[in-house]
Amino acid sequence: MGLIIVVSGPGGVGKSTIVEALVARDSGLWLSRSWTTRSRRPGESSDAYHFVDRATFERRIQDGGFLEWTEFLGNLYGTPNPEPPDGHDIVLEIEVDGAQQVKRKYPHAILIFVLPPSRAEQEARLHARGDADAKVVERLRKAEEEEPIGKELADHVIVNDHLEETVDSMLGLIRSARLAR
Numbered sequence: 001m002g003l004i005i006v007v008s009g010p011g012g013v014g015k016s017t018i019v020e021a022l023v024a025r026d027s028g029l030w031l032s033r034s035w036t037t038r039s040r041r042p043g044e045s046s047d048a049y050h051f052v053d054r055a056t057f058e059r060r061i062q063d064g065g066f067l068e069w070t071e072f073l074g075n076l077y078g079t080p081n082p083e084p085p086d087g088h089d090i091v092l093e094i095e096v097d098g099a100q101q102v103k104r105k106y107p108h109a110i111l112i113f114v115l116p117p118s119r120a121e122q123e124a125r126l127h128a129r130g131d132a133d134a135k136v137v138e139r140l141r142k143a144e145e146e147e148p149i150g151k152e153l154a155d156h157v158i159v160n161d162h163l164e165e166t167v168d169s170m171l172g173l174i175r176s177a178r179l180a181r
């Protein structure tokens with residue numbers, strides 16, 4: 001089995017941008033597409049998630065179709081059982097409860113927890129992607145709750161100050177893990 005790289009961190013830290021850059025730069029990586037019951041944000045790409053209603057999501061839970069799933073701020077999110085092309089390593093972009101579930105199932109999974117440079121910067125990024133004020137407040141509160149757990153759980157903690165540097169250091173971690181395999 002290949003590597004499982006789990007990228008986790010609070011909302012607005014830039015996780016989606018980071019994982020997209022990782023798979024764009026390393027052709028040996030395969031990004032899992034999550035299912036969610038959340039509605040699509042204005043301007044959000046239709047393939048950011050597999051968007052489904054709650055009944056469809058719950059049916060898939062019953063069928064054992066998720067590697068992990070959780071409820072996050074009132075919506076369900078889950079990683080379908082991954083089917084990467086041969087020879088590819090798996091990248092998951094999920095919150096900390098899911099990261100914990102993956103680590104329990106696959107202790108060799110590499111957990112990278114990403115932190116924002118500051119709370120102010122995180123808040124600005126949340127507003128910039130179009131979250132309503134109430135959502136921003138909710139996500140900042142959730143971040144306070146997730147961060148200590150994420151730091152404790154993580155194999156590596158990275159502050160996403162400059163995207164290029166963050167991606168470079170993650171690719172470095174992944175290369176070392178491949179060599180050690």
Ligand code: 5GP
Nearest residue numbers: 034035069070072077078079093094095098
């Ligand atoms: P958002 O609504 O901002 O897209 O995602 C909310 C949170 O859910 C983020 O922390 C994101 O990483 C996480 N998330 C996205 N997909 C999954 C998934 O499949 N499983 C879990 N556990 N969390 C997910």
